Amino acid sequence: MIEVHRTIRTPPERIFAVLADGWSYASWVVGAAHIRAVDAGWPAVGTRVHHRLGPWPLQINDRTVVGEMEPNRLLELEAHAGPLGIARVRLTLENISDTTTRIRMGWMAVSGAARYIPEAVLSLMLRPRNSETLHRVDDLAVHRELNPPHVRH
Template identity: 35%
Template sequence: MSRNVKRMSCQPSAVFEVLADGWLYPVWVVGASRMRDVDDAWPAPESTLQHSVGVWPAVIDDETVSEEWAPPHRAVMRAKGWPIGEARVTIDVKPWGSGCLVRIQEHPVAGPGDWVPRIITEPMLYLRNRETLRRLAYIAEGRQPSTFHGAHAETAPSA
């Protein structure tokens, strides 16, 4: 099982706001290239995200299924990317000082990816998920009101 941890300068709720917005999935998940649909019930358990994996024109349409949703502490998803297979992705978040610690764990659960020796898959998953957490942090930290500037500022500058 691949494990990555990252400290983020935001509250756990900010991380879960990003996770709850299914349309942001390809922005923070490495390998996801576009969203096709988000279940109205997302991120409730058994709801789905319809996404594509790969680089155009070689994209594969597949889905991710929410298995557990317990904000602001835990989210579990089953990411599908056939013909490679399926993986269970667990994201745990806990407060840490003025921010939070986010841990992502991923392991293959079905298909050819589950047959490959861990000594081969874990380094690749580690590198991919390090970047995934970096992207998630950019979005979650960027949503903090104190960091908004310009057109996104809460108050307009006086004339």
């Protein structure tokens, strides 16, 4: 499993709020381009985010499915990426203090073409990408307003 981690100066509840918002998925997952739909109940086990991957006009319609979830502690995803296959992505939150959380992101190919790429090569490609993913989670968790006021038009 390829793993990266980041220490974020916010409690795990704020980080999990980002992960639990299926509509924000394309904001923090590097490579996700557009959210097409989010199943009701996300991130309950078995629910899906339907998304597009890649740059336009070469986008692939695909999905990510929740495999395991413990609020404010764990979110395991089965990320589908067309012909590249399926990856298991495990995001764990470790409370370090009242104001600090360590998030770990583990990535492992479980099917498709990515399983045939040597782990050392995958690691060179994915560590920077996954580190950027956690950087985006950090920005959203620390800076976004969790319950924005209702705007009237």
